[in-house]
Amino acid sequence: MSASITGEGWGLLLPTAYFQRLHHWQSGFPPRSRVLVNAHGRRFMDEDASYAVSSGIISAQDGPVWMVFDDRARRDLPPGYAHWNADHVLSEADAGRTLRAGTLEELAGKMNVSADTLQATVDRWNAQLPTGEDPEFLRHETLSAKGAAEPPAKIATGPFFAARTLPAELVCTHAGLEIDSSAAVLDVRGDRVPGLFAAGEAGAGVLGFRYVGGGNAVANAVTMGRIAGRSAA
Ligand SMILES: Cc1cc2nc3c(=O)[nH]c(=O)nc-3n(C[C@H](O)[C@H](O)[C@H](O)COP(=O)(O)OP(=O)(O)OC[C@H]3O[C@@H](n4cnc5c(N)ncnc54)[C@H](O)[C@@H]3O)c2cc1C
Incomplete structure (x- = not known):
């Protein structure tokens, strides 16, 4: 998928x-x-x-x-x-x-x-x-x-x-692989792709259409990166 x-x-x-x-x-x-x-x-x-x-x-x-x-x-x-x-x-x-x-x-x-x-x-x-x-x-x-x-x-x-x-x-795109709150990559049906995680610029769906303030992108990268690591572990 x-x-x-x-x-x-x-x-x-x-x-x-x-x-x-x-x-x-x-x-x-x-x-x-x-x-x-x-x-x-x-x-x-x-x-x-x-x-x-x-x-x-x-x-x-x-x-x-x-x-x-x-x-x-x-x-x-x-x-x-x-x-x-x-x-x-x-x-x-x-x-x-x-x-x-x-x-x-x-x-x-x-x-x-x-x-x-x-x-x-x-x-x-x-x-x-x-x-x-x-x-x-x-x-x-x-x-x-x-x-x-x-x-x-x-x-x-x-x-x-x-x-x-x-x-x-x-500055940054908010586009990429769609992820859920565990940083798991989703397939086109909305199901998790087993064993695949993404975060930061690679993971999308978190920041939305507009950048709403300084630090959002880095915060997204480090927060979802940590979550992705934990989820994968
Ligand atoms: C000019 C500019 C100013 C910015 N200012 C801000 C700001 O003030 N505040 C803020 O929150 N955000 C800011 N951002 C956005 C923010 O820097 C990024 O959203 C954030 O760094 C993304 O982190 P990331 O880890 O997802 O990706 P990246 O930081 O792009 O890291 C990806 C890494 O993967 C490596 N890589 C790529 N391909 C491969 C490969 N095949 N094998 C191995 N390694 C690979 C790359 O070399 C890179 O080191 C700014 C961006 C730019 C360009």
Whole structure:
């Protein structure tokens, strides 16, 4: 009898600018002064929301998601990272892959979103978070929890940039051989396959569709690994 495979499409992908090709500790981190906007030109989330939920929110948008930032934010990127650094962003813009424009109106045209809406989105953000709070998405609370000493700067210094952002950096899949609470592998009828156990990334059905918080995958691996060992013994 064949073992049951479950969890296709489950797991954790991190929000990723299209030009990130490495783990984020090597690729680097986007500017703090940025907004994520959807195909309607609107913000739709706390850009610093937990990685456990942010990709799900991005996936739920209909159409492309763009990270919008200005030249000051680009120039302020710390050196030393492979992709999120001032020169690399410039070279992506020179190549036409990151959108660049002298005004937000022109940028909106390249993004194919309403210029009025994008301008209103950035104006509203500039009037709120850089000088106080983000009442729509409470990003100030996230930044404060992360220990940020200062709020992000306004998005106000052209040229302006837009980089496509999508859930793409793979952390873990929750797919694999379906197991029960004893870590026994199940067959397609739901019966145990005699003598076969699985855990961690190999065993599936434990973590579900979404990653719900830091440490889940390692906790799953060590917990179900121990149970699998005991069951096998
Ligand atoms: C970049 C990144 C960041 C992560 N951060 C976190 C985090 O912060 N918190 C968290 O909980 N989880 C995190 N995870 C997920 C977590 O690391 C994994 O879910 C977990 O390590 C899986 O453990 P595992 O023992 O099932 O598999 P693995 O750790 O992949 O171990 C499988 C082992 O089997 C070996 N192997 C493969 N084939 C063979 C073979 N034929 N013969 C012998 N050996 C073989 C491999 O070399 C490997 O050592 C992260 C994952 C990544 C990629």
